[in-house]
Amino acid sequence: GVAPLGPISLSKDNHYQQAMLEACYRHMPHPSDAERLRHYLPRNPCPTPVYYHQSPLPHHDTIDFYLRLSTETLFFIFYYMEATKAQYMAAKALKKQSWRFHTKYMMWFQRHEEPKTITDEYEQGTYIYFDYEKWGQRKKEGFTFEYRYLEDRELQ
Amino acid sequence: DKAPGGPTHMMHSGISQAREFDDPPGLHEKTEYLLREWVNIYHSPTSGRDSTRGFSAFVQQMHQQGILRTDDLITRFFRLCTEMCVDLTYRLLQESNVSPSLLNPTLVRAKCFHTLDAFVRLITLLVKHSGDAVNSVTKINLLNKVLGIVVGVLLQDHDTRQTEYHQMPYHRIFIMLFYELNAPEHVLESINFQTLTAFTNTYHILRPSKAPGFAFAWLEVVSYRAFISRMLLHTPQQKGWPMYAQLLIDLFKFLAPFLRNVELTKSIQILYRGTLRLLLVLLHDFPEFLCDYHYGFCDVIPANCIQLRNLILSAFPRNMRLPDPFTPNLKVDMLQEINVAPRILTNFVAVMSQPFQQDLDSYLKTRAPVTFLSDLRSNLQVSNETGLTYNVPLINSVVMYVGTQAISYIHNKGGTPSMATITHSSHMDIFQNLAVDLDTEGRYLFLNAIANQLRYPNSHTHYFSCTLLYLFAEANQESIQEQITRVLLERLIVNRPHPWGLLITFIELIKNPNFKFWNHEFVHCAPEISKLFDSVARSCMGKQFN
Numbered sequence: 001g002v003a004p005l006g007p008i009s010l011s012k013d014n015h016y017q018q019a020m021l022e023a024c025y026r027h028m029p030h031p032s033d034a035e036r037l038r039h040y041l042p043r044n045p046c047p048t049p050v051y052y053h054q055s056p057l058p059h060h061d062t063i064d065f066y067l068r069l070s071t072e073t074l075f076f077i078f079y080y081m082e083a084t085k086a087q088y089m090a091a092k093a094l095k096k097q098s099w100r101f102h103t104k105y106m107m108w109f110q111r112h113e114e115p116k117t118i119t120d121e122y123e124q125g126t127y128i129y130f131d132y133e134k135w136g137q138r139k140k141e142g143f144t145f146e147y148r149y150l151e152d153r154e155l156q
Numbered sequence: 157d158k159a160p161g162g163p164t165h166m167m168h169s170g171i172s173q174a175r176e177f178d179d180p181p182g183l184h185e186k187t188e189y190l191l192r193e194w195v196n197i198y199h200s201p202t203s204g205r206d207s208t209r210g211f212s213a214f215v216q217q218m219h220q221q222g223i224l225r226t227d228d229l230i231t232r233f234f235r236l237c238t239e240m241c242v243d244l245t246y247r248l249l250q251e252s253n254v255s256p257s258l259l260n261p262t263l264v265r266a267k268c269f270h271t272l273d274a275f276v277r278l279i280t281l282l283v284k285h286s287g288d289a290v291n292s293v294t295k296i297n298l299l300n301k302v303l304g305i306v307v308g309v310l311l312q313d314h315d316t317r318q319t320e321y322h323q324m325p326y327h328r329i330f331i332m333l334f335y336e337l338n339a340p341e342h343v344l345e346s347i348n349f350q351t352l353t354a355f356t357n358t359y360h361i362l363r364p365s366k367a368p369g370f371a372f373a374w375l376e377v378v379s380y381r382a383f384i385s386r387m388l389l390h391t392p393q394q395k396g397w398p399m400y401a402q403l404l405i406d407l408f409k410f411l412a413p414f415l416r417n418v419e420l421t422k423s424i425q426i427l428y429r430g431t432l433r434l435l436l437v438l439l440h441d442f443p444e445f446l447c448d449y450h451y452g453f454c455d456v457i458p459a460n461c462i463q464l465r466n467l468i469l470s471a472f473p474r475n476m477r478l479p480d481p482f483t484p485n486l487k488v489d490m491l492q493e494i495n496v497a498p499r500i501l502t503n504f505v506a507v508m509s510q511p512f513q514q515d516l517d518s519y520l521k522t523r524a525p526v527t528f529l530s531d532l533r534s535n536l537q538v539s540n541e542t543g544l545t546y547n548v549p550l551i552n553s554v555v556m557y558v559g560t561q562a563i564s565y566i567h568n569k570g571g572t573p574s575m576a577t578i579t580h581s582s583h584m585d586i587f588q589n590l591a592v593d594l595d596t597e598g599r600y601l602f603l604n605a606i607a608n609q610l611r612y613p614n615s616h617t618h619y620f621s622c623t624l625l626y627l628f629a630e631a632n633q634e635s636i637q638e639q640i641t642r643v644l645l646e647r648l649i650v651n652r653p654h655p656w657g658l659l660i661t662f663i664e665l666i667k668n669p670n671f672k673f674w675n676h677e678f679v680h681c682a683p684e685i686s687k688l689f690d691s692v693a694r695s696c697m698g699k700q701f702n
Contacts, residue, residue, distance in 0.1 A: 007417040020368035023319035025423035
């Protein structure tokens with residue numbers, strides 16, 4: 001560096017500031033300090049070798065990217081990344097693939113076949129659903145999907 | 157605003173009340189009990205997504221405990237809560253220091269946030285529900301009061317703990333509170349501008365020169381995505397711009413003595429890098445903001461911070477297409493934009509004292525008395541200490557003022573600024589006198605003040621570009637020409653970006669044979685300088701000069 005006007009003598013205040021800044025540098029803000037608490041997947045920075053990807057692929061936050069993910073990945077994002085844009089994108093991708101969210105069971109359902117009965121209040125038939133406790137897809141025959149539990153908000 | 161009962165007054169009373177410890181007996185226990193209760197409610201799934209259901213029951217409890225009886229008790233309640241949150245943070249951090257293997261940092265933070273986030277939600281809800289729905293005054297006052305209390309506790313903590321001070325709990329409170337208060341809800345949106353004002357005042361009070369131990373968190377909150385977009389994008393009529401500019405000036409002022417001295421300790425380097433990143437974001441997303449406030453920023457950035465200043469001076473309005481400076485035979489005076497004045501949102505006249513400005517005005521008008529010119533140098537001097545001889549803001553102010561006066565003078569005569577029209581006037585007298593009469597230090601600052609106006613195509617850029625070239629052409633000593641070259645060159649040999657007007661001026665200087673640039677001794681004074689000019693000339697013109 002060049003100081004064309006030459007150095008000036010630092011004031012007492014400046015020295016104090018420098019010392020406080022140096023102390024503050026020992027415990028820098030952590031990335032998680034400025035974001036909502038992540039319950040399941042907290043940030044855990046660690047040194048990664050440079051020959052590994054240091055940042056996600058470009059366009060990883062688009063719906064096209066999410067549509068290429070497996071349903072299990074989408075369920076994982078949905079349940080383990082609550083209240084994030086990722087969760088929103090996963091829900092959107094699941095809906096596009098004809099999964100419907102049941103607000104009472106808090107699980108995703110997909111018609112296995114055309115429902116046997118369809119009324120204004122419900123539909124009944126065989127469904128595939130994702131059980132987040134057993135962590136796998138299950139089949140349920142003769143299930144009644146009441147429409148009042150259908151999450152049907154339009155996701156833009 | 158500063159009147160008793162106004163928001164600023166509320167904040168300052170909050171700050172001073174953070175130092176009142178004579179709490180009535182039992183209040184500490186009550187607060188502790190209530191805070192614990194609230195943390196449980198906040199984390200209980202039955203409270204609803206924004207804790208509203210749990211909140212009404214909790215307010216009942218606050219009533220029963222008598223907290224809501226007087227403003228004084230509420231204030232004390234918030235102060236005690238803040239202190240408890242902070243103490244908890246210190247305790248947890250201490251524990252993790254003692255047995256780092258048992259408690260990983262992520263877990264420690266999660267534990268801290270457990271309480272801090274709950275406290276923040278409580279503040280949000282109390283602000284939202286204070287007074288009736290349309291009464292924004294009580295809400296704003298409460299918000300300012302609480303922010304004042306947090307600021308007061310922070311400063312107290314900072315001053316007592318000194319180097320053991322920790323910025324995290326406060327950082328978390330500010331970030332989360334800002335996040336919560338900017339939720340898309342009507343009540344909050346109706347007070348959004350006052351919320352932004354309150355946060356700006358908070359951050360201004362906590363600027364790095366006042367709370368250096370908070371500096372890194374401070375830079376984080378100021379560069380926080382949501383904060384920038386609220387301040388510079390979503391607030392109508394650009395009302396957030398002057399507030400944000402003030403915070404940037406606070407940052408530059410703090411860095412100035414260290415950068416000037418090139419005293420770059422590790423911590424200063426990190427803060428400097430953060431500043432560069434913030435400026436890059438602003439240059440990319442809000443170039444007009446940097447354009448409008450470039451004067452105020454350059455006033456406080458030390459002369460040797462070339463790249464920092466180039467970032468600001470390279471900003472130009474997004475709807476503008478800049479002609480490539482390397483185009484052969486580019487006719488700058490043919491550009492439409494060259495007649496349009498840029499917006500300068502800093503009051504650059506204010507630095508001049510009233511009598512000085514009067515003398516200056518009268519000289520500009522009458523070109524007399526000549527003593528004005530001979531006194532000018534001593535008017536700009538403030539001390540005899542090398543490196544601190546001059547009043548830099550005053551030099552900047554005089555250069556800018558005389559320049560803008562000259563432009564309107566030429567316009568009034570029906571002309572446009574050019575190499576021919578800028579000469580032989582009271583304005584040019586002043587500039588030529590400064591170039592000749594000042595010593596090396598003064599001239600360096602003077603030429604820098606001119607070079608700071610060489611930006612995107614506009615009337616200032618054009619005028620000052622002509623002025624600099626004219627000063628070069630008319631110089632009676634080679635040292636002036638050498639210094640002009642130095643000021644231009646040192647701004648070009650750093651990494652990009654480079655301001656458009658700067659390139660234009662330099663290319664004109666080395667290309668136009670009238671300036672006989674290549675005949676000067678300083679161009680060939682040392683082999684590495686010759687080589688440097690060669691390489692600059694090559695990159696500017698695509699051919700070799702010698």
